[in-house]
Amino acid sequence: MLPSIREQLKLFFTNPIFLACLFSWLGAQFLKTIINLIYGRIHSFVELMEYMFWRTGGMPSSHSALVSAMCTTVGFRNGANSDIFFIALVLFFITIRDAFGVRRSSGIQAKKINEIGKELENKQIINDYKMIKEVNGHTPLQVVLGCVLGFLIGLSFSLLK
Numbered sequence: 001m002l003p004s005i006r007e008q009l010k011l012f013f014t015n016p017i018f019l020a021c022l023f024s025w026l027g028a029q030f031l032k033t034i035i036n037l038i039y040g041r042i043h044s045f046v047e048l049m050e051y052m053f054w055r056t057g058g059m060p061s062s063h064s065a066l067v068s069a070m071c072t073t074v075g076f077r078n079g080a081n082s083d084i085f086f087i088a089l090v091l092f093f094i095t096i097r098d099a100f101g102v103r104r105s106s107g108i109q110a111k112k113i114n115e116i117g118k119e120l121e122n123k124q125i126i127n128d129y130k131m132i133k134e135v136n137g138h139t140p141l142q143v144v145l146g147c148v149l150g151f152l153i154g155l156s157f158s159l160l161k
Helices: 007-012 016-038 045-053 062-078 083-122 140-159
Strands: none
Touching: 007 016, 007 062, 016 045, 016 062, 016 140, 062 083, 062 140
């Protein structure tokens, strides 16, 4: 007999992999918010909430922390030789590559394009330049520290079972 929906939800929300991912993401976002508060980059309650739950980029990488915690917890729960661990590991490498590779490069390119667009608008070569979104990627240090945070949180949830 299948467990009831209530029992299934309880199992889901108490799953160590889910909890490690959630706490690593929230932990990284919290640290990022504190750092931005210390440096005076947050000027309103709305900005505070955006940094805490939504903004990307900065120290430490919450994406790196999340996938590191997931990979660590899956590895401890299912073994480093399990199929699901290899899937988690591939997702980890894709996310890490994207965090400081593709996203960082895209952000740098967008910033330069916006600078050129503003300059062309100031010289009246083009009219009404619309700024493109500058995606915040990560430096290698931000990614590494996110991975360390995620590993430690994943290890903690793995040992607490």
